[in-house]
Amino acid sequence: MKYFSYSEFDSPDAQGSGQMMDKTLLKMLDDVRYKFNKPMHITSGYRTIEHNKAIGGVKGSSHIKGLAVDIACTNSKDRFDLINCLLDVGFSRIGIAKTFIHVDLDSDKVQDVIWTY
Numbered sequence: 797m798k799y800f801s802y803s804e805f806d807s808p809d810a811q812g813s814g815q816m817m818d819k820t821l822l823k824m825l826d827d828v829r830y831k832f833n834k835p836m837h838i839t840s841g842y843r844t845i846e847h848n849k850a851i852g853g854v855k856g857s858s859h860i861k862g863l864a865v866d867i868a869c870t871n872s873k874d875r876f877d878l879i880n881c882l883l884d885v886g887f888s889r890i891g892i893a894k895t896f897i898h899v900d901l902d903s904d905k906v907q908d909v910i911w912t913y
Contacts, residue, residue: 797822799829805841805865813842817862821901824885825865831881834874839896840866864900866893879910 800822805814829836843851843859858864869875875897882890882899889905891898893913 798826799836800825800838804838807842807844807847809847810842810844813844816842817865818901821863821865824887824901827885828878828881828887831884832878836878837868838865839868840864858900858902858905861902863902864898866896866898868895869897870895 802812802814802817805817805822807813825836840859841864842862843853843857845860847853848857848860853859867878869878875892878897879890879892882897887899887901888907888909889900889902890910891913892910898913
Protein backbone atom coordinates (compact mmCIF):
# COMPACT_ATOMS: atom_id res chain seq x y z
CA MET A 797 0.00 0.00 0.00
CA LYS A 798 1.24 3.45 -0.84
CA TYR A 799 -1.01 5.64 1.33
CA PHE A 800 -1.94 3.42 4.28
CA SER A 801 -0.34 1.12 6.81
CA TYR A 802 -1.93 -2.13 7.97
CA SER A 803 -2.13 -0.80 11.53
CA GLU A 804 -4.70 1.80 10.40
CA PHE A 805 -7.09 -1.11 9.81
CA ASP A 806 -6.48 -2.95 13.12
CA SER A 807 -9.39 -3.82 15.36
CA PRO A 808 -8.71 -1.92 18.63
CA ASP A 809 -8.64 -5.20 20.54
CA ALA A 810 -6.32 -7.11 18.18
CA GLN A 811 -3.01 -5.54 17.25
CA GLY A 812 -1.89 -6.69 13.79
CA SER A 813 -5.42 -7.61 12.67
CA GLY A 814 -5.24 -5.06 9.84
CA GLN A 815 -3.26 -7.75 8.00
CA MET A 816 -6.56 -9.63 7.68
CA MET A 817 -8.05 -6.98 5.40
CA ASP A 818 -8.94 -8.02 1.86
CA LYS A 819 -6.06 -7.09 -0.47
CA THR A 820 -8.36 -6.01 -3.31
CA LEU A 821 -10.14 -3.61 -0.95
CA LEU A 822 -6.81 -2.14 0.15
CA LYS A 823 -5.66 -1.65 -3.45
CA MET A 824 -8.93 0.09 -4.28
CA LEU A 825 -8.57 2.35 -1.23
CA ASP A 826 -5.07 3.33 -2.37
CA ASP A 827 -6.57 4.23 -5.76
CA VAL A 828 -9.29 6.28 -4.04
CA ARG A 829 -6.71 8.10 -1.92
CA TYR A 830 -4.71 9.00 -5.04
CA LYS A 831 -7.81 10.38 -6.78
CA PHE A 832 -9.14 12.14 -3.67
CA ASN A 833 -5.75 13.81 -3.21
CA LYS A 834 -6.27 14.37 0.53
CA PRO A 835 -5.49 12.29 3.61
CA MET A 836 -8.16 9.74 4.53
CA HIS A 837 -8.66 8.64 8.14
CA ILE A 838 -9.92 5.07 8.59
CA THR A 839 -12.20 5.04 11.63
CA SER A 840 -13.00 1.34 11.41
CA GLY A 841 -11.40 -1.44 9.40
CA TYR A 842 -11.09 -5.02 10.53
CA ARG A 843 -13.21 -5.90 13.57
CA THR A 844 -13.07 -8.91 15.80
CA ILE A 845 -16.47 -10.42 16.54
CA GLU A 846 -16.10 -9.20 20.13
CA HIS A 847 -15.29 -5.62 19.12
CA ASN A 848 -18.10 -5.58 16.56
CA LYS A 849 -20.53 -6.69 19.26
CA ALA A 850 -19.17 -4.16 21.78
CA ILE A 851 -19.75 -1.20 19.45
CA GLY A 852 -23.19 -2.34 18.33
CA GLY A 853 -22.14 -3.47 14.86
CA VAL A 854 -24.59 -5.54 12.88
CA LYS A 855 -24.40 -9.33 13.02
CA GLY A 856 -22.57 -10.57 9.94
CA SER A 857 -20.81 -7.22 9.48
CA SER A 858 -18.48 -7.05 6.49
CA HIS A 859 -15.88 -5.59 8.87
CA ILE A 860 -15.42 -8.98 10.57
CA LYS A 861 -14.59 -10.48 7.17
CA GLY A 862 -11.99 -7.78 6.43
CA LEU A 863 -14.15 -6.55 3.56
CA ALA A 864 -15.23 -3.13 4.88
CA VAL A 865 -13.91 0.20 6.09
CA ASP A 866 -15.38 3.38 7.50
CA ILE A 867 -13.68 6.58 6.35
CA ALA A 868 -14.01 9.77 8.39
CA CYS A 869 -15.91 12.46 6.48
CA THR A 870 -17.71 15.38 8.07
CA ASN A 871 -18.36 17.99 5.39
CA SER A 872 -20.48 17.98 2.26
CA LYS A 873 -17.74 18.94 -0.23
CA ASP A 874 -15.43 16.13 0.88
CA ARG A 875 -18.39 13.75 1.00
CA PHE A 876 -19.27 14.59 -2.62
CA ASP A 877 -15.66 14.25 -3.80
CA LEU A 878 -14.98 11.07 -1.83
CA ILE A 879 -18.13 9.33 -3.05
CA ASN A 880 -17.22 10.20 -6.63
CA CYS A 881 -13.75 8.74 -6.13
CA LEU A 882 -15.19 5.59 -4.53
CA LEU A 883 -17.56 5.09 -7.46
CA ASP A 884 -14.77 5.80 -9.98
CA VAL A 885 -12.60 2.98 -8.66
CA GLY A 886 -15.49 0.50 -8.58
CA PHE A 887 -17.03 0.46 -5.12
CA SER A 888 -20.70 -0.49 -5.39
CA ARG A 889 -21.70 -0.67 -1.71
CA ILE A 890 -21.57 2.70 0.05
CA GLY A 891 -23.14 3.78 3.33
CA ILE A 892 -23.30 7.45 4.24
CA ALA A 893 -23.37 8.61 7.86
CA LYS A 894 -22.99 12.05 9.42
CA THR A 895 -19.32 11.52 10.32
CA PHE A 896 -18.12 8.71 8.05
CA ILE A 897 -18.58 6.85 4.78
CA HIS A 898 -18.71 3.05 4.83
CA VAL A 899 -17.57 1.01 1.83
CA ASP A 900 -17.31 -2.73 1.44
CA LEU A 901 -16.67 -5.44 -1.12
CA ASP A 902 -18.97 -8.06 0.40
CA SER A 903 -20.23 -10.12 -2.54
CA ASP A 904 -22.67 -11.93 -0.21
CA LYS A 905 -24.68 -8.71 0.06
CA VAL A 906 -26.79 -6.70 -2.39
CA GLN A 907 -24.65 -4.76 -4.88
CA ASP A 908 -25.08 -1.32 -6.47
CA VAL A 909 -26.51 0.33 -3.36
CA ILE A 910 -25.98 3.53 -1.42
CA TRP A 911 -27.67 3.83 1.95
CA THR A 912 -27.75 6.26 4.86
CA TYR A 913 -27.42 5.68 8.60
